Amino acid sequence: MATQYGTQFGQGEGHGPGSGYEPFGGPGLHGRGDDRGDHRGDDRRRHLLPAGLRAPVEARSWRELGYVLLSLPIGIMLFTYAVTMVSLGAGLLVTFLGIPVLAAALAGCRLFGSLERARARALLGLDVREPEPLRTTGGGVLAWTGSVLRSGASWRAVLYALVQFPWAVFSFVVAVVFWTVGWSFLTYPLWFWVFPTWAGRGGIQLYGDAHHSVYLDNPFEITMTALVGLLLTLATPWIVRALTTVDRVLVYGLLGPSRLSARVVELESDRGVVVDTAAADLRRIERDLHDGAQARLVALAMDLGLAKEKLAEDPRAAARMVDEAHGEVKTALQELRDLARGIHPAVLTDRGLDAALSAVASRCTVPVRVEVDLAQRPAPAIEGIAYFTVSELLQNISKHSGARSATVDVWRSEDRLMLQVADDGIGGADAAAGSGLAGLAERLDAVDGILLVDSPAGGPTRVTAELPWRR
Structure with missing residues (x-):
């Protein structure tokens, strides 16, 4: 490590500009779970490198990088719109104009929410269902305004706009810093020559004051810097994955359907299944009665009618027919017992x-x-x-x-x-x-x-x- 003495030294550290890294997304909270087609194909193939080594260069990581980079400008626009419009609507509530302005603010946030769900679906592989639709009790602007103001999904979209912005700032800074520093240090042996050639310094400056400065300039220090950069580069995807987990929770929890509405949809679906099952059971019972016991009883009635006619002229034949009818009665009773057991057994x-x-x-x-x-x-x-x-x-x-x-x-x-x-x-x-x-x-x-x-x-x-x- 070289130390240079003098009276004046530059204070720049020589960090070149870099691009930030986006989260290495994990399984979706309510959807596909993994990374779209190419990554699912990767899972089916045998990789030469473990996941920890190939993560920084996978397409999945770069898509999530795009998500974090876009989160900041989108968060700024969404936060500005939500705060401005909601504040304006709240301030105008003393007049009639406040209500439609507030409804327009909520409707705009719902539209932003649709775009955010599409962005999460495309870049994070998170498939979130649409929230419950607006339920209007009539036509016209007043009915629409009332339905927007009463909708819980509208207010959750506003809350998302307020919460997502500070989180976007934090995740953007963390991702960009880790990604930039990691790749800069990892590639330091390639661009080390810039400092002595163009900046008149030995390398990256670790310390400097009016009397001396410390640079990373010998082969051992350059190698160690690259190794530190490698560790940071390998760790960054997993750090950012934790950050995107929060984004997933925000999108899923605030921009998707509420638990209550999801439960209502589930119960409506279950009710349909129960109704269909009951109808199928009724059809089965009707079919069993028609093809089984009912058919036997009709045949039994015909046999007993014939036996009655033969009773006087041929008692033996009539007795034989009555005996056969008795057997049919036993069979019909057994079928009825089986049918009753299939409906609800007494035991x-x-x-x-x-x-x-x-x-x-x-x-x-x-x-x-x-x-x-x-x-x-x-x-x-x-x-x-x-x-x-x-x-x-x-x-x-x-x-x-x-x-x-x-x-x-x-x-x-x-x-x-x-x-x-x-x-x-x-x-x-x-x-x-x-x-x-x-x-x-x-x-x-x-x-x-x-x-x-x-x-x-x-x-x-x-x-x-x-x-x-x-x-």
């Missing part, structure tokens, strides 16, 4: 899940061990869904699994009812393949339940269902 109402599931297991073509560990019974609706879930899963085992044995376990975990049906069959069950498991998953989802299928090829298969207790 479930009278004795609970343990006895009802044991009865279902006894009809399975595969030996089934049933264990029910419940100190008390759940809500009747949840109990019925649990029964039909296990019943359908056991039917699948009988028809498709090729298993030699199966187990059914039922227990309670805090405020959740847990079901697990396992078999030692051939496996390969997939709820995403549009099979009966997909419909079963939709039915469970309609009551905030979850269906998990673990069925590798070759088996074994384990299906776990989780239902709310709701007692």
